Amino acid sequence: MDIKSIIKNEVLSLKAYAVENNYYPLRLDANESPFPLADSLREEFLSRLSEVSLNRYPQAGSPELVHRFAGRLGVGDDQVIVGNGSDELIQILSIAVARPGAEMMLPTPTFAMFSITPVNAGLKLIEVPLDENFDLDLARMGETIQSRAPALTFLASPNNPTGNCFSFDRILAVIEKSPGLVVVDEAYFNFSTSARTALGLIERHDNLIVLRTLSKIGFAGARIGILVANPELVAELNKVRLPYNLNALSQAAAGFYLDHEEIFLKQAEAIRTLRDQLYSEMLSINGIHPKHSDANFIFFSCDFDSDRIYEQLLEQGILIKNFNRPGRMRNFMRVTVGNPDENEIFLKGLKEGIKKQGA
Ligand SMILES: Cc1ncc(COP(=O)(O)O)c(C=O)c1O
Incomplete structure (x- = not known):
């Protein structure tokens, strides 16, 4: 069978949505909430599911x-x-x-x-x-x-x-x-x-x-x-x-x-605060240029080759999203706002990556 003669051109010309399925200890690539379901809610949630x-x-x-x-x-x-x-x-x-x-x-x-x-x-x-x-x-x-x-x-x-x-x-x-x-x-x-x-x-x-x-x-x-x-x-x-x-x-x-x-909306509020803190921290790093964000992630450019920064972060087990391509997206990346520990690990990893990428 010639698959190319059967599948329509629109599909043949597409690239599948890229999801990184490898394991990384810290995933800040998909704009998810960093907060798992609270322990106090778990029992009720499980009982609800068991009734299905x-x-x-x-x-x-x-x-x-x-x-x-x-x-x-x-x-x-x-x-x-x-x-x-x-x-x-x-x-x-x-x-x-x-x-x-x-x-x-x-x-x-x-x-x-x-x-x-x-x-x-x-x-x-x-x-x-x-x-x-x-x-x-x-x-x-x-x-x-x-x-x-x-x-x-x-x-x-x-x-x-x-x-x-x-x-x-x-x-x-x-x-x-x-x-x-x-x-x-x-x-x-x-x-x-x-x-x-x-x-x-x-x-x-x-x-x-x-x-x-x-x-x-x-x-x-x-x-x-x-x-x-x-x-x-x-x-x-x-x-x-x-x-x-x-x-x-x-x-x-x-x-x-x-x-x-209301619990989840409170968490969104907490994420907003964490985002603003992360933004300020990123702003203070030389060569990193975060954009104002109304979301649960920060889009930023850097004065370095972002492919190398991305790789350096991966080596440290930190996954973010790299948007680097020629034109106005050159050296742009996106990081999801994590919990306080995750944000700290990311910031440390970013600084480390910047140090190493020039080496
Ligand atoms: C703008 C926008 N809309 C929708 C979605 C996906 O939403 P869902 O998980 O409900 O399919 C995303 C996910 O990143 C998004 O960025």
Whole structure:
């Protein structure tokens, strides 16, 4: 069999999403929460999971969770889809709009799955670089909207990997100008004190979709994402969703999260404080240039070859994310905010790496 003659070109030309599966004692590469489930909650969590009927299919479409998330977010039940992480919701959106010839617009750099999944589904990618402050380049995006009418646009605010929120008036302008769907991904919303949610705009803009996830505030392993949009659009997207998309254990975990949300929101607050401390420490290291962050990670550039710094950190058992490539991402890296010990180990490792890379 000639695999290349069977698999579609869009897939053949893709690179799979890179996940580093080797063991490293300190992983600060995936923007997860550094806090495991508190000991005081473990027993209740396990008892909740033990009540799940594994011999039965889960509730199709997670109606109880949909109802509870809708209540929390102040929207109707018919405006919410709960997914197997936001990744699945990105996939549902991509499949739903991938008509022949459809295009999508992405301000870059941004989250890799915004291009991998839609391209897989057959959408053609149009990249519009962020401006010099990593904000939306409204002029260029406006031109692209006018000339190409993209079916789908993804805006992550706060953005990954840059860590900043986009200006709200620019987000609004993109939504208003776009004939296609605009997704505002608020995965890092809980780490920002200045971010404005786009949820309130849904009522007036039927092309707007807001995404949230529990992955960044302690439940990455349970894979729970939330999509909010107008009821008509949600009804169409639900036709694409697999009936049992969220397994019964994840549904139980999400219910548990909702029962104890204030604990996880407090942890997000603690992460914000740790981020600000980490930022100041990094700022004081010669040759390291951290960017302001509204998220649970810090995007930074260095005056050294970041490939070498990255390797030096790996040698010390510390995994971060290296974005080094020619152009404006030259020598840029991203580190997830860890717990106080982890941040200290990272800072020590970074200083050590800088010392050694020149040797
Ligand atoms: C902007 C953004 N959206 C979504 C996700 C993934 O969310 P989930 O784990 O819910 O699939 C990430 C993960 O890094 C992200 O950076």
